[in-house]
Amino acid sequence: MKGDEIPKKDCVARLCKPSTIENQRILAAAFMLRLDEESLSVNWLEKLDSTRSTAIDKLRRIYASKFPGGIKVSAKIAVVNVGEVLNKIEEELGAEHIIKILHNPTVTDESHAGIYNIEADNHLIIAELISSAIQEDGVFQARE
Amino acid sequence: MCEANVKVNSTFPDISAIAFGKKAITSDYAEEKAELRGWASEIDSTFERAIAFPKWFYRKAKRPFSNPENSPYAEEQALSRLSDALTNVVTLTLKDREATTLISRIRRAFYIQNNSAIADRLTNLFVESKEDDPDEVGINSDSLNNYIKFIQSNPRLKKASIGITSDKNIYVRWEADKNKFLSIHFLQKDKAQYVIFKPDDRKQQETRRLYGTVPTDSLMEEIEPRGILEWISE
Numbered sequence: 001m002k003g004d005e006i007p008k009k010d011c012v013a014r015l016c017k018p019s020t021i022e023n024q025r026i027l028a029a030a031f032m033l034r035l036d037e038e039s040l041s042v043n044w045l046e047k048l049d050s051t052r053s054t055a056i057d058k059l060r061r062i063y064a065s066k067f068p069g070g071i072k073v074s075a076k077i078a079v080v081n082v083g084e085v086l087n088k089i090e091e092e093l094g095a096e097h098i099i100k101i102l103h104n105p106t107v108t109d110e111s112h113a114g115i116y117n118i119e120a121d122n123h124l125i126i127a128e129l130i131s132s133a134i135q136e137d138g139v140f141q142a143r144e
Numbered sequence: 145m146c147e148a149n150v151k152v153n154s155t156f157p158d159i160s161a162i163a164f165g166k167k168a169i170t171s172d173y174a175e176e177k178a179e180l181r182g183w184a185s186e187i188d189s190t191f192e193r194a195i196a197f198p199k200w201f202y203r204k205a206k207r208p209f210s211n212p213e214n215s216p217y218a219e220e221q222a223l224s225r226l227s228d229a230l231t232n233v234v235t236l237t238l239k240d241r242e243a244t245t246l247i248s249r250i251r252r253a254f255y256i257q258n259n260s261a262i263a264d265r266l267t268n269l270f271v272e273s274k275e276d277d278p279d280e281v282g283i284n285s286d287s288l289n290n291y292i293k294f295i296q297s298n299p300r301l302k303k304a305s306i307g308i309t310s311d312k313n314i315y316v317r318w319e320a321d322k323n324k325f326l327s328i329h330f331l332q333k334d335k336a337q338y339v340i341f342k343p344d345d346r347k348q349q350e351t352r353r354l355y356g357t358v359p360t361d362s363l364m365e366e367i368e369p370r371g372i373l374e375w376i377s378e
Binding site: 017018019020021022023025027028029030032033034035037072092121122123124125128132 | 275309
């Protein structure tokens, strides 16, 4: 349901544009908000499917419909575990600055979620901590 | 019949001042054009259209409007919306020209370590960014200018990984290993955010994390005492 916290055992995925990737490596720039954004847009993988590969395939189809101009071949999907991200940020910034990862479904995207409470002063350290939580087997092509 | 010429004069922005008030059209830009692939002609043609259109529109608007039913208020609103749209187009193309001019300056700044590689990377990022979001600036020129000031003041730095944030700002990262790096986000108002991860001097298996936001001209003073210069400099 909208506004529900995503379980810590689950994972969220973020679309990383080629301008945030160098030498196949996803930079923290991929996890930085625009000034006018309330939350960092992600997708709840377990909402799509319990199997990782099927969830990623479904996510690719969602991206393809969201971006009619097409997803670039070099764009990637980065997967992070919700609990690991929350722990890293709480350990670094303390409980009072903890972010929230909430389900935020849309009409066309039931798995849509957002990372909320990213404070401007902590913007870069939060982006670095999220990117450091990318799983070793958690990077996929955004387009097949 | 309704004469609209007075309203045109009062609502229309001085496009020529917007277009030529800044040092946007320079030989630097001409040099960088070759590196920009299709985007140079795209920027040029948008710019030319944006400059030409107000002249055409002004001539047309000076003539009496053919439909006497149009209220002066509706005309004024329409003109205002058009002038806003034109201002946005001209501002966007000027910002893109500023960014490409700045990249060209790096390409010619031989005293900066790895200047060509940095310019090549920035040019690729500019093109990628325009392909992703054609209606936005390729790279935020204020952030880019901020980054350039930093590498001009510290020309012996190793080449960093460079990326573009959602706000089109410059992000750079020097990395010795996964738990030993410096990253900087160059903001738009002469400020920069930095993050340092480094092994704890006393407990080598633990990582110290340092971060903050400082004016760009005191960034090096801020990070130098952290003992990272040896692995980010050539």
